[in-house]
Amino acid sequence: MRIAIVTETYPPEINGVALTVQALAQGLRGRGHAVQLIRPRQPGVDVADPAATEDVQVGGAAIPRYPGLRFGWPARRRLERLWRAQRPDAIYVATEGPLGHSALRAARRLGIAASTGFHTRFDDFARFYGVGWLTPLVFAWLRHFHAHSAATLVPTQELADFLRERGFGAVRLLRRAVDTQLFDPARRRDALRQEWGLTGDELAVVYVGRIAPEKNLELNVRAFRALQQQRPEARYVWIGDGPVRAELARANPDFIFCGSLRGEELAAHFASCDLFLFASLSETFGNVTLEAMASGVATVAYDYGAAREHIVDGVNGRRIACGDADAFIAAALALAGQPRERARYAAAAREAMLKLSPQSVTDHFAELLASLRSAA
DSSP states (O other): EEEEESSSSSTTSSHHHHHHHHHHHHHHHTTHHHHHHEEEEOTTOOOOOOSSEEEEEEOOOOOOOTTTTTOOOOOHHHHHHHHHHSSOSSEEOOSHHHHHHHHHHHHHHHTEEEEEEEEBBBBHHHHGGGGGGGGGHHHHHHHHHHSSSEEEEEEEHHHHHHHHHTTTSSSOOOOOOOOOSSSSSSGOOOHHHTTOOOOOOTEEEEEEOOSGGGGGGHHHHHHHHHHOOOOTTTTTEEEOOOOHHHHHHHHTTTTTEEEEEHHHHHHHHHOOOOOOEOOOBBBBOOOOHHHHHHHHHHHESSSHHHHHHHOBBBBTBBEEEOOOOHHHHHHHHHTTTOOOHHHHHHHHHHHHHHHHHHHHHHHHHHHHHHHHHOOO
16 A cells, blocks of 8 residues: 655654554555655655655744644645545545644545554643643544544553544554564673662652653652652652753753663663652653553553553552542552562563564554555
């Protein structure tokens, strides 16, 4: 098939949506499909992405308060010209911004089946940036946007049920997987741990993700400070960037900030840690949960998103009732002082991730797109 993928975020931007979309593009091309990638032009990035057969870049602008992230300007007329000249069999619109909206309009005018991805709970974000009154308006926009697609693809049954109950039609499940060859406990580096000031079995706690208000970072910090009382040698390693990184660093000068990492460097940092605390309640999925589990890192997360799908509480990690901060901290404390329990969870988590297949996700994605094409 010839498949057009429209997205307003893409590597070298580092976030779950960008990396998920790139993985889908790589998987499709690896399976012999022609992939047309349509995305905003990124300053300083002139090389076409090898995951795409054709890399079309359009105008865009930076997202306020989110350095390094962009949105694309509407490009309906250009997309109509492109798709009239060489008609795609299917279109996947990954983001709900101006570029994505114009892509849906172009697809509708040309009679091409277009699916959308629900990757981010933007309605949830409003309350973290002082504009909580916008939440119902943002959600209404999301529902309006996805109503114009042939199918809305989501990563969890939990999210599928949530959207259907709120009036979203044609919601389809597209599960996610993790690259277990990249994220592997064998990538653990003693030299890296020594850079962090750790020796032997001293404890490295890790956070990976956007360093932003919606990630519930205050609870991560509280949990670490509590466990530090019993493990004073512990170090907290932060991987990522975001609008509150500088503030967090000023308030916690003992934290280790590594910046945004990808690929083998990210995998080595993950595998070199012992405990992953993920207190976010604003994820649609949370790829980092799978990456931690594949890396053999004991994980404490809320019963939400990827954790609900993949963590069996007390077997391969700790899955805490949503919003129960005391239980979250207690689980972090318990695992900090129980190296054998951490090792048991880590081994079971790794085993669970080995059963996932990125190739099967790609094949399911292609099957979904083909079914929309035949139904159009």
